[in-house]
Amino acid sequence: MxxxxxxxxxxxxxxxxxxxxxxxxxxxxxxxxxxxxxxxxxxxxxxxxxxxxxxxxxxxxxxxxxxxxxxxxxxxxxxxxxxxxxxxxxxxxxxxxxxxxxxxxxxxxxxxxxxxxxxxxxINDNILQYGDIELNQLTLNLNCRNKEFKLTLKECQLLEILIKRKGMIISKNFIIEKLWGYETDAEDNHVEVYISFLRKKLNSIKSTVSIQTVRGAGYVLKMPKDGEFYV
Structure with a gap:
């Protein structure tokens, strides 16, 4: 908890x-x-x-x-x-x-x-849904159309932030504070590594949900129907 x-x-x-x-x-x-x-x-x-x-x-x-x-x-x-x-x-x-x-x-x-x-x-607050994905925060399982992938704790926490703030741009600093805390040596590249891990796992289960990079600002979770995509 x-x-x-x-x-x-x-x-x-x-x-x-x-x-x-x-x-x-x-x-x-x-x-x-x-x-x-x-x-x-x-x-x-x-x-x-x-x-x-x-x-x-x-x-x-x-x-x-x-x-x-x-x-x-x-x-x-x-x-x-x-x-x-x-x-x-x-x-x-x-x-x-x-x-x-x-x-x-x-x-x-x-x-x-x-x-x-x-x-x-x-309600079952341990299950988060967005688009075609479902994240179980207790088991760390990521599901999409009967395909399942086990996440690490950090990956799960990062995806949890993205889902709960879906559609909002989330800065690297915000992610660092939430995942590693105030007094941490974690830097931007730590976030980039975990974003890369999550993208690969979303691709592996063939989800239409994607993590988009907003240059100079951070990341945002998107679905194709959202219309606006970033590079």
């Missing part, structure tokens, strides 16, 4: 990150509302942990903007202890749960598990 934590108290965020990773969660951190919103809009997360008091953009505004953009990712809102008004505003704005600070990590883990179960009960 992939979690985004938007929290400006770095020490606290990094401590929770370690706990989540020990429990086999994949975690990305954002230390201000502006970057947190940008990450959340990618649609690649299973759950978002969102503090209310954030620099640049406050948590309630981030939450409202996510919902306005049809991002239905479950959100746990971190509130100040005893601030009933914050809880009410958060739930009215689209939060799925709230957790007053300070909290015990065991309680956070329990709430994450509960939201994860609820999410899986709604």
């Amino acid at each position: 992939r979690v985004l934590m938007v929290e400006d108290e770095k020490y606290m965020a990094e401590a929770i990150e370690q706990v989540l990773k020990k429990n086999n969660y994949s975690v990305d951190l954002a230390f201000d509302g502006e970057y947190g919103l940008d990450c959340g809009l990618s649609g690649i997360y299973d759950i978002i942990i969102l503090d209310i008091m954030l620099p640049k953009i406050d948590g309630i505004s981030v939450l409202k903007e996510l919902r306005r953009n049809y991002i239905e990712t479950p959100v746990i809102l971190l509130t100040a202890k005893g601030e009933t008004e914050d809880k009410v505003k958060g739930l009215d704005s689209g939060a799925d749960d709230y957790l007053p600070k300070p909290f015990h990590t065991d309680e956070l883990m329990a709430r994450l598990r509960a939201l994860g179960r609820r999410k899986n009960e709604l």
Whole structure:
């Protein structure tokens, strides 16, 4: 399960990150509302942990903007202890749960598990579809007309980003941050290699979906009927 934590108290965020990773969660951190919103809009997360008091953009505004953009990712809102008004505003704005600070990590883990179960009960969110392809995020299988190919984890994560932001141009920097994190030595050529791998696998299953390069901007996932193609 992939979690985004938007929290400006770095020490606290990094401590929770370690706990989540020990429990086999994949975690990305954002230390201000502006970057947190940008990450959340990618649609690649299973759950978002969102503090209310954030620099640049406050948590309630981030939450409202996510919902306005049809991002239905479950959100746990971190509130100040005893601030009933914050809880009410958060739930009215689209939060799925709230957790007053300070909290015990065991309680956070329990709430994450509960939201994860609820999410899986709604629909099979592990299957992504676009054009003639189907991506199973659990098994890493890419399917097209009864042809199947096993992806690596990085390939699966990259295709997940492309599908969830279909029709949008995605920069190499954005992909690097999502796949390798903030403090990484990964460079543009790492992205180019994985894009090449994905293109070969799409070709091998004879999919009509293609990854188009937009010079100087990034990549976009396209189908023939979309009409506009890039080089």
